[in-house]
Amino acid sequence: MSLNDLPAETRKAVIAERREELAAWWPRAKGAGARTTIKMYPLVYADKPRHARAMIRATDDKRLREVVEAFGKYWRRELGYDCAPLDADFVDYEGRPNKAEVVLFDAQETKDTFPVAAGAAGLSTVEGLRQLDWIWLHPFERGRRLMNLAWSDLEDAYGGDFLIQPPLFPSS
The missing domain is CATH 3.40.630 (Aminopeptidase)
Incomplete structure (x- = not known):
């Protein structure tokens, strides 16, 4: 199922969860960002x-x-x-x-x-x-x-x- 197929409120909640995950994933010293940059x-x-x-x-x-x-x-x-x-x-x-x-x-x-x-x-x-x-x-x-x-x-x-x-x- 695509994000576009979700109701607006559910889509916002999924994107908020993804942003939280990204914050932990990207810039941190031991995060994936450090390993992929x-x-x-x-x-x-x-x-x-x-x-x-x-x-x-x-x-x-x-x-x-x-x-x-x-x-x-x-x-x-x-x-x-x-x-x-x-x-x-x-x-x-x-x-x-x-x-x-x-x-x-x-x-x-x-x-x-x-x-x-x-x-x-x-x-x-x-x-x-x-x-x-x-x-x-x-x-x-x-x-x-x-x-x-x-x-x-x-x-x-x-x-x-x-x-x-x-x-x-x-x-x-």
Whole structure:
């Protein structure tokens, strides 16, 4: 039965119930809105990358690592992994110090005076070689110039011969 088929008073009551349900569902920290919304993060306390660059180093700044952790959770959900690739508290999932180097990427589709984080990546060192463990970009920035800039920045910072941890996904 459609809402339009209900008497006016019943329809109002059903819509009122749905509004109550929506209020609990959408904006709350643990509600479905938090699980279904993908955000970019304004970084008013960070410097904008210099011209034609996107990468912002985040390894040593707890506030920036928290943003990387948020992107890592998006990466985990999108790709179906059991855990996020980074904990912002400098420990890995076994409680050991986390030596991962992490970076953020500045959105290219915004024109702000401060950086707006639209993606992140994590790198580690394996047998003396740098390895890209994961990378995630906001869907609005995919298929545009951010990936090209991010990749160029990673090559400039870590050399063009770093390893890439599989599996690889076309959306990354």
